[in-house]
Amino acid sequence: MSRIGKAPIPVPEGVEVTVDSSDVSVKGPKGSLEGRFSPEMEISVEDGQVVVRRPSDRGEHRSLHGLTRTLIANMVHGVTEGFVRRLEINGVGYRAQLKGRDLELAVGYSHPVLIAPANKDIVFEVPKPTQIIVRGIDKQAVGQVAADIRAVRPPEPYKGKGIKYEEEHIRRKVGKRA
Numbered sequence: 001m002s003r004i005g006k007a008p009i010p011v012p013e014g015v016e017v018t019v020d021s022s023d024v025s026v027k028g029p030k031g032s033l034e035g036r037f038s039p040e041m042e043i044s045v046e047d048g049q050v051v052v053r054r055p056s057d058r059g060e061h062r063s064l065h066g067l068t069r070t071l072i073a074n075m076v077h078g079v080t081e082g083f084v085r086r087l088e089i090n091g092v093g094y095r096a097q098l099k100g101r102d103l104e105l106a107v108g109y110s111h112p113v114l115i116a117p118a119n120k121d122i123v124f125e126v127p128k129p130t131q132i133i134v135r136g137i138d139k140q141a142v143g144q145v146a147a148d149i150r151a152v153r154p155p156e157p158y159k160g161k162g163i164k165y166e167e168e169h170i171r172r173k174v175g176k177r178a
Contacts, residue, residue: 005065008049009073012080017050017072019043024050024072028079031121031137035075041068050076078137085146087132091161094153095129103132107153107163115152118145132163 011017015028022039025032037043041064042053050072054065077083089096094107103124105113117124118141125133132149136142146165155162157173164170 005052005054005062005069007069008046008051009069009076011045011048011050011076015076015080017045017076019045019050024075026072026075026079028076030079030082033075033078033138035071037068037071038064041065043068043072074139078139082135082137083139083142085134085142086166087134087146087149087163088166089130089132089163090155091153091159094161094163096126096132097129098124098126103149105149105152105163108161113152115145115149 012028015026018025018027022037022041022043023034024037024043025034040055040061042055044051044053052065052069052072054061089105089107091108094105096103096105098104099114101117101124103115103126105115107113119136119138121138122134122136122141122145125135127133134142134146134149136145150163150165153162155164155168155170157171158175160170160172
């Protein structure tokens with residue numbers, strides 16, 4: 001039995017989970033999310049917990065079991081607390097600033113790069129010109145937007161210039177020596 005899949009998902013106070021065959025919708029204080037999952041997985045709400053069961057022990061059912069449970073748990077976590085990704089900008093003259101809801105990056109190109117939020121739930125924050133915070137309720141969308149921002153100027157290994165995740169460690173290379 002999958003250790004992840006068999007664990008029930010506790011539903012906190014103020015969160016409403018609705019299951020309609022393979023469609024799951026979660027409403028909470030920060031918003032609402034909907035997801036469609038494999039019809040082979042049995043999803044039910046019992047005693048304030050969401051339970052996911054699989055029909056057999058086949059490999060595809062075992063992998064879907066843990067995946068479905070994790071995705072639903074992420075939906076519940078997203079509508080209660082939300083998800084955050086923090087990025088840092090390193091480099092002389094590199095900076096970020098907000099233009100309305102959009103993010104404007106000056107990262108060494110001849111023009112500023114504008115990044116629009118993927119959907120209405122994604123919010124950018126720039127506490128310092130060298131720090132970017134991406135917030136939202138959908139874990140996948142937050143991660144994708146953060147990856148798109150990082151892809152504008154990925155960190156390079158010689159001087160470490162570029163945009164990186166806060167927890168990311170850049171392996172530095174030694175330059176050429178005389």
